[in-house]
Amino acid sequence: MKKVSVFLKTSQPSPHQFVEFYRKIAQKGDTILSIHITAKLSGTYTSAVAAAEELKGEFNVIPIDSAVGSLGIGLMCREARKMERAGKSVDDIVKYIEGIKSKVRVILTLDTLEYAKMSGRVKALQAALASVLNVKPIAVLSDGVLNMAERVRTRKASLERVLAMGKEEYGDKPVYLGVVHARDLKSGQALLEDAKKQFNAKETMISELAISIAANLGPGTVGLILYPVE
Missing domain, CATH: 3.30.1180.10 (Hypothetical Protein Tm841; Chain: A;domain 3)
Structure with missing residues (x-):
């Protein structure tokens, strides 16, 4: 990136790519918590929402706009995993993430x-x-x-x-x-x-x-x- 003289543009995954990925990592009926970079900087969350809609009845996909990026998302994912292993419900985990993201x-x-x-x-x-x-x-x-x-x-x-x-x-x-x-x-x-x-x-x-x-x-x-x- 340092050597280029033109502006680099990034592109988010398509809804179809999300559909393929979710099907690859999960089994029918699974709940998938999908946490993404702030929707105000990327269209990734929007693609995930479209994929979740397409997969209704096959998976319970819950896309979340993290409102941050980078390490912030990594920490949210880690805390969500800790809560899941401690027996917390999906609703509890979503509530935690929605509450914490404005404080990061x-x-x-x-x-x-x-x-x-x-x-x-x-x-x-x-x-x-x-x-x-x-x-x-x-x-x-x-x-x-x-x-x-x-x-x-x-x-x-x-x-x-x-x-x-x-x-x-x-x-x-x-x-x-x-x-x-x-x-x-x-x-x-x-x-x-x-x-x-x-x-x-x-x-x-x-x-x-x-x-x-x-x-x-x-x-x-x-x-x-x-x-x-x-």
């Missing part, structure tokens, strides 16, 4: 606005000014919507601001702490080490940013995922 925060800093410009998320003039002034934007994914929240001078300051914004939101509350990055493992590891010192993290992890988000924000994007422990 994804705070990112971009290395450049060029990819956001090509995706239509910022205007060309804003991107040009940010480049000239060495401004590093901060984006927040909250309730499924990715918004440009602030602009900070220098990379160092932007990483510090990401931590500060997370701290303002969660304070000393226990969280699962994740760091995501788009082709910048070094910055991601540095952010994770700093975050460990500031948050009441019950568990930490690092991963590459989901391509559907990274394609809109560009290489060099680094950020935090804060998932409350309940």
Whole structure:
């Protein structure tokens, strides 16, 4: 992604692909909890809903819009699995996910606005000014919507601001702490080490940013995922 000069576009799976996948992994009559990236950034959830409708009577498919992406979805899936193994009902699991998703925060800093410009998320003039002034934007994914929240001078300051914004939101509350990055493992590891010192993290992890988000924000994007422990 770093070497291309054109904007990369992603494409969600088709309803037919979901139908084939569900039939491959499940047996007739099974309930399938299908958790997906925010519907406001991808059509994946919509495809899953269409597939669920087609499979009525064969499977009980329950598509869920996670309102997040990347590690956030992974943590939801893990917690859902824990609940299932503990004997919780499907309704209990769905209720938990619907309740937790508005509390998960994804705070990112971009290395450049060029990819956001090509995706239509910022205007060309804003991107040009940010480049000239060495401004590093901060984006927040909250309730499924990715918004440009602030602009900070220098990379160092932007990483510090990401931590500060997370701290303002969660304070000393226990969280699962994740760091995501788009082709910048070094910055991601540095952010994770700093975050460990500031948050009441019950568990930490690092991963590459989901391509559907990274394609809109560009290489060099680094950020935090804060998932409350309940």
